[in-house]
Amino acid sequence: MRSINKFLSFVRFRNTFYSDLLSNIWKIVIAAEALAGILLLFFIYVGIRTIEPNLYKTVYPAIIIITGLIVTSLSFSELYTGKSYFYLTLPSSLFEKLLSKLIIISVLYLLGINILLIFVSITAKGINYFLFGNQFSIFNPIHPNILSSELFYLIVLTIFLFGAVYFKKYNFLKTILLISTPILFMIIFPAISYKIMFWEYQESGILKLQPGYAIAPPSVDYLVDAIQQIVEIFTFLFYSVTAPFFLLLTYLRLRESEA
Amino acid sequence: MIKISNLSFGYKKKSELFSDLNIELKAGNIYGLLGKNGAGKTTLLKIISGLLFPQRGTCNVLGYSPQKRKPNFLSQIYYIPEEFYTPSLKIQKYIELLIPFYPGFDNEKFDLHLDELEIDPQKKFTQLSYGQKKRVYLAFGLASNCKILILDEPTNGLDIPTKRIFRKLLASSINEDNIIIISTHQVSDLQNIIDPVIILDNGKIVFHKTLSDIAQKISIQLQQTKPTDDEVLYFEKGAAGYTVLTENQFGQEDEINIELLFNAVISNNQKFTELVNAEVKNEEH
Numbered sequence: 001m002r003s004i005n006k007f008l009s010f011v012r013f014r015n016t017f018y019s020d021l022l023s024n025i026w027k028i029v030i031a032a033e034a035l036a037g038i039l040l041l042f043f044i045y046v047g048i049r050t051i052e053p054n055l056y057k058t059v060y061p062a063i064i065i066i067t068g069l070i071v072t073s074l075s076f077s078e079l080y081t082g083k084s085y086f087y088l089t090l091p092s093s094l095f096e097k098l099l100s101k102l103i104i105i106s107v108l109y110l111l112g113i114n115i116l117l118i119f120v121s122i123t124a125k126g127i128n129y130f131l132f133g134n135q136f137s138i139f140n141p142i143h144p145n146i147l148s149s150e151l152f153y154l155i156v157l158t159i160f161l162f163g164a165v166y167f168k169k170y171n172f173l174k175t176i177l178l179i180s181t182p183i184l185f186m187i188i189f190p191a192i193s194y195k196i197m198f199w200e201y202q203e204s205g206i207l208k209l210q211p212g213y214a215i216a217p218p219s220v221d222y223l224v225d226a227i228q229q230i231v232e233i234f235t236f237l238f239y240s241v242t243a244p245f246f247l248l249l250t251y252l253r254l255r256e257s258e259a
Numbered sequence: 260m261i262k263i264s265n266l267s268f269g270y271k272k273k274s275e276l277f278s279d280l281n282i283e284l285k286a287g288n289i290y291g292l293l294g295k296n297g298a299g300k301t302t303l304l305k306i307i308s309g310l311l312f313p314q315r316g317t318c319n320v321l322g323y324s325p326q327k328r329k330p331n332f333l334s335q336i337y338y339i340p341e342e343f344y345t346p347s348l349k350i351q352k353y354i355e356l357l358i359p360f361y362p363g364f365d366n367e368k369f370d371l372h373l374d375e376l377e378i379d380p381q382k383k384f385t386q387l388s389y390g391q392k393k394r395v396y397l398a399f400g401l402a403s404n405c406k407i408l409i410l411d412e413p414t415n416g417l418d419i420p421t422k423r424i425f426r427k428l429l430a431s432s433i434n435e436d437n438i439i440i441i442s443t444h445q446v447s448d449l450q451n452i453i454d455p456v457i458i459l460d461n462g463k464i465v466f467h468k469t470l471s472d473i474a475q476k477i478s479i480q481l482q483q484t485k486p487t488d489d490e491v492l493y494f495e496k497g498a499a500g501y502t503v504l505t506e507n508q509f510g511q512e513d514e515i516n517i518e519l520l521f522n523a524v525i526s527n528n529q530k531f532t533e534l535v536n537a538e539v540k541n542e543e544h
Contacts, residue, residue: 006329015359022356023346083344085310091333091360259310 007095017100018091021108032116035067039120040127047128047136060139061149064113065156072105072157073172076164078253086258094254098247105157110150114141155239160245165253260286260438261307261407266316268299268306276302277462279316286406287435291453292442293521298459300442301341304365304409307440308338321406334361337405339396341412345384350395361476363404371378372398375424391414396426401432408432408439414448446517456517458524466524466535473520476534478505492531493523506534 005012021028046055078087090097121139128136140146163175261284276299284290294300305311308319308331309325318325323332330409346353350373358364373380384392393416398410412493414422429452433439441453456473458466477492483500493504501515504523523531 009330011359012330015356019356020346022352026347055292078344081341081344085305085308085338085340086344088310088328088334089308089336089338091330093330096330168445256312258312259305 008099009092009093009096012092013096013099016090016096016101019090020097020100020104028112031071032112034114036120039063039117040124042120042129043124043136047124047134048132056140056143056145057165060117060143060146061152063117064110064146064149065153067113068105068109068153069107069160069175070172072160073164073175075101075105075161077171079165079254079257079259080168086259088257088259094251098251098254101161102247105161110153114139117141123208148249152238155242158243158250162246162250162253165250165257260284260321262317262319263306264317264319264367266306266313266318268302268311268314270302275314275462278376280464282457282464282467284438284440287433288455289429289433289439289441291446291449291456291517292440292459293444293446293456293517294442294459295525299462300459301411303459303531304338304442306441307407308336308409309333310338335363335405336401336407336409337361337403339393339400339411339413339516341415343392345387345392345395347383347385349381349383350378351380354380354395354399357399363403364430365402365404368404369398369402372402372428375428376421388416390418390421393417393420393543397428401428404437412443412445413424413441414443414445426452428450446521448459450517451474453517456520458521460525466520468535470515470517471512473515473535474507475510476507477513477515477520478507478509478511479503479513479516479519480505485492492534493519493526493528495519495522502529 042059078084087097092100117139118141119137125136125138128134159179160172160175163178164171167174261282262284263280266277266280267275268277268280280303292300292303302311306313307320307325309320309328312326319356321335323329325332325336348356348431354369358366358406370380373395376398378387378391378394378398384395387395393413397410398415400410414425417425426449429439441449443449443453446453454471455467457464480503481500482503485496486494486501486503487503490505491503492506495502502519504519507513524535
């Protein structure tokens, strides 16, 4: 028998990818059809009302991100079903299995959702024009808002991918809970602290700790600068650390998965 | 080929299913793994396949640690569980997807097996019954030429003619380099196929012998009256009378009924156990 690379072999990866894709092909087709139907109805509605909002600010990014995160949450569903034995004993490395899923939920998904949005918006444009005489813009996949929301999705999907491997059921909701709980604590704890310690000293948003001494502009400017710096640090960390960190966690968790 | 040493495993931390389990399985055999419900048969098979991890001790299969699930190891082991997964694809298409993962897969053999088991590869899995789906997997497993083939309740869902064909295919698939492990409650379906026999009870291996070893030690008679003799190791009442197990004192080797053997082992008869253990001691010396 020829020697087999333990970590990554192109042939084995290709086979794993085909297996992943083809064994889920009908689910993907049905989900895409259902989504296309809902979007078409929505776009026709938008066209009828002739109130085409700025879809690129809210609607399109929301569709791309939320649908993608739902798909990501379902991507390892076989680990917790009767299919787990098949998936875990499939002769490919964990890295190949993870890479295969990653390509499906990132590259393939984004390609698919863009094609779907273009196709649905063209159909909606046609229907709106011929039936109601209204205009409807065709989806532009290279609009800056779309590209930035796709970048955001590519980062956040790693958290949901971890959730897909870690949680047995309700992966999507549990991952949202996983993310929102620490954020809630981060907001609630300072808010409560402020309420307890400083509320009685404030007047119209200005802290007056001693008579004649107030924390007010221009002091607030320093605070705003500090907050901006913290936000920049967090943004940098989000874009640089989140994806590799959660991918590593996902890999380690996948290694520990049992059937 | 498979060596399990001091293995402990439990689904809950405080209650262990296996405690210090030891067993060695050698190539060239079709092992029958028997036990009551909940004895740990499927768990043991999953540990060997790398689907469950030992909590203590070691499990060495083909020189690999199964829990690492290395591709080279996985391509040499094929596990067919009792409840299996089938995609919504044509059999032929699905098998084409799987073949590249198993370097020893014999396409010709697979086609022959499918033909014997009366399966049309152009059909979709969704068009097949449970038994027909199982036939596809059995045909694939036998044609995969994996060094270890693990079958959990393989005859469940198979009709009577298919069981006969399956026995024939199974017997022709064993060679000096591979092992087939079959966990089953339907021992009569595989009566002349499985040998040696391993019996699990309360998380322990209480019996691990070849049938010829047992036949040398045990004699089986059928009698009409209830046996009262002290020499009787175990007996069961059937429609034709009492089937009685006694020590083989005359050297003739009777065909061992595995179901009877299983019941005798599980009954925890002291004399029977001593006889088996005595044999073990003789082997060790």
